[in-house]
Amino acid sequence: MDRPLRLISTNPVDQLARTVEALLVVAAAPLAVEELAEATQDDPERIQTALSLLSDRYREGRSGIVLEKVAGGWAFRAAREAGEACGRLFEKPVQRGLSHAALETLAIVAYLGPCTRPDIARIRGVAADSAVAGLVERGLIAEAGRDDGAGGAIRYKTTPLFERVFGLESLSQLPRLDDLGGDVDTIRERLHEIAEKRPA
């Protein structure tokens, strides 16, 4: 593997785990194993070991602080049993729920990867401008370059915050599209029936 050489650490893993703990408690976003290795100047394999030590200590039911694998990295969150208490003190990232339009738009961006407003409008059959603007405002999607260079429409992708809010390790945790839309075949048959009856 192509990885920069690191000095073989003589630190015991529990000391490394303490350093990882410290990094996770001050970080503003989930930290990937590579980022942790970079900051601790230690080996990714040892970081993994430290993380499994910590996962055991900071787990639901045992601790108020829970370590989770989310949005491509590792992060602390509050235990679920403290949800009510947290709700009294903090706003949720998505406090007021999401409209149908917003959820559909979010689903399209999450599944199709970077796509433009016209792309979204084509699938939904209605313009997506205000839904897109609302999702950008909430930080759930963000601009990701333009379609074919400088002049094209702006493309949007989901953010790490989206994965955190929905508790996803990565986008690959979304259900497979093939498993969705069970009544699609029925619709297809009906449409073909109608087409046969129509005079060409």
Next chain:
Amino acid sequence: MDRPLRLISTNPVDQLARTVEALLVVAAAPLAVEELAEATQDDPERIQTALSLLSDRYREGRSGIVLEKVAGGWAFRAAREAGEACGRLFEKPVQRGLSHAALETLAIVAYLGPCTRPDIARIRGVAADSAVAGLVERGLIAEAGRDDGAGGAIRYKTTPLFERVFGLESLSQLPRLDDLGGDVDTIRERLHEIAEKRPA
């Protein structure tokens, strides 16, 4: 003491401590005992007990997460032994250059001495607010009193960091501008004259 009545909790203190842990890991600012009592709907005395339990668990040398009492309440911080790793995490890569707007603003402040945002805007022909704010944030310029007493606009001067970044022992080491008249007043006058000629 005037305090709203609370139900006497039958929860053991260690469960309360877990909830307090959870609140502290989510908080973006230190939490006061009263806030913790509010969120947990528990008694401030019991919160104090929970906090001393936690202080013992999250202490320097024992854990990478350290609970600290600061002005305004309680908050988690990284253990000192993790200071170096945290430094590496938070150290952003070297920023190569300054924008043209920032350079112009910096040059005006460096050559003309303390001047206000309206001064800078007049000379540059465009508003200087964001350029000034950016330079203040980077620590390259700083406030230096007000124009003619208390009511006037804030004046800005360059900082020692500015001198360090530009490799100057003092402002007198700035490259000479003999071609523009050399002394500050002549240069200032000339800049104002040119600014007026510029099409609006």
Next chain:
Amino acid sequence: MIVRELELDLDAFEGPFDLLLTLVLKDELDLSEIDVAGIVVAFVERLAERERLDLDACGEFLVLVAALLELKARGLFPEEEAELAELEPEEAAEELARRLAEYRRMKEAAAWLADRLASEGDRYFRLGPAPLAPKPERRLADQDPAQLAEVIRLLAAEPPTPSLAHMALQFPPVTQFVERFRALLRRRSRIDFDQELAGLSRVEQAVAFLALLDLRRNGEIAIEQAAPFAPIRISRTDVERDNSWTVRSA
């Protein structure tokens, strides 16, 4: 009840109905963002406040809302209508089925996201930096003080004269017309401005007029005009003084 004054309070628009129509027609408001059902509800609510059914208002409202709906429908399928029309019925059905299937899947994906959001409702995490986190250090590379002097010099440089190239006007030099008039007046003692310059562009005529003023200032010519908009006559000032010159050169 005046339909045009119907007050609307929609997600994308707040104000009277006629303002909404105006904005839509001026393309300043995207009709696809407008909830037409919301307009209908607003109208029906207003209608219900009345004791008698206002048939005139109903008629006017129907016409306006029908027009809005047609505009909206067209806006939503700008090219697709044409695309689908070119297909055989079987192909069109397949294309529609494909699109419906795609939308159907996204709708279910959206429902999955909604469920997920509800089930993850008790997950709380910190947004942004920790209270006692170290402040990120923004390091600036070493800079060259010469660039400060450079930008000050740029600020002190005379602004360039605005270019008129983009105006696509070709200005012939004034001297060209000065010479032309002198040549004409060498052959004739008197010329008619409009006649001589007929067929030239407005810009050229303007420059020619400048040339005249130039010659007049030098005392080389006299200009007469009997009345405003009357023909401008130009004569050599030395005609009276030196008639022989005219004769000789004629």
